Amino acid sequence: MDLATLLRWLGWGLLLALGVWLLFLLLPARLIRKVKPFPMPAGLARLLDNPLRRLVTPPERTVERMGLRPGMRTLEVGPGPGFWTLAAAGRVGPQGRVCAVEISPRLAGLVAQKARRRGFPWVHVVAADAQALPLAEGTFDHAFFIAVLGEVPDPVQALREVRRVLRPGGRVTIIEYLPDPDYSFPSTMLRRAEQAGLHLRQRRNSFLGYTLELET
Structure with missing residues (x-):
């Protein structure tokens, strides 16, 4: 088989895989969650921390583009298995703070365990609802949501809560x-x-989605 034929078969294979994904995963999931939004099951969320995802969306590069700097206090809403959390912690350093709010106690425990293993005591994990953050007003410099707001029943309320806990002039990053x-x-x-x-x-577009940089 020559290279052209191989590439053609590879292309058809990728198109078939995309079609299966759209038909059997994406569309049914969207229909169900439009009727009743719910958090991603903890067992499925754990699978999101994998080498392929790190290759396609490197977490260190993502948090760098957010503008995180040493000493900043940032809030992550919906960390899931902590794919972005530790990268953010490495970016802000021991003089900063990362607070990760996760509605699933099981996933919150997993993120806390990962932070302890990495030696990041400045990571604080809270099991709570994004629509009612148990945090004081004006606590953070920055907050971010990555592929999570669609799982929240009232995303506007979640954004209002984040605005409440940000200092004046604080920033919010939303990535979809x-x-x-x-x-x-x-x-x-x-x-x-x-x-x-x-x-x-600011708004940034990519072939995978988009990023919104917002401020209070």
Whole structure:
């Protein structure tokens, strides 16, 4: 088999895999969650921390683009298995703080365990609902949601809560990926942000999705 034939078969294979993913995973998941939003099951969320995902969306590069700096206090809402959490902790360093709020106690425990193993005592994990954060006003410099707001029953309320716990002039990063069953279009997300009293600073697009940089 020559190279051209091999590439052609590979292309058809990728298209078939994409079609199966759309038909049997993405569309049913979107339909179900449109009726009743719910958090991703803990067992499935654990699978998201894998080498392939790290290759496609390197967490260190992602948190760097957020503008995290040493000493910053950042809030992560919906960390799941902690794919981004430890990268953020490495970025802000021991003079900073990372607070990860996860609704699943099982996943919250997993993230806390990973932080202890890495020797990151400045990572604090809280098992709580994003719609009612058990945190004081004006605590953080920055907050971020990565492929999570679609799982929250009232995303505007979650954004309002984040705005409440940010200091004046604090920033919010929202990242959405197209492969996510709960993907929200940029126009939808911007409308939610405006309703929560947040203002757009910058929008970045990529072949996988988009990033919104907002401020209070």
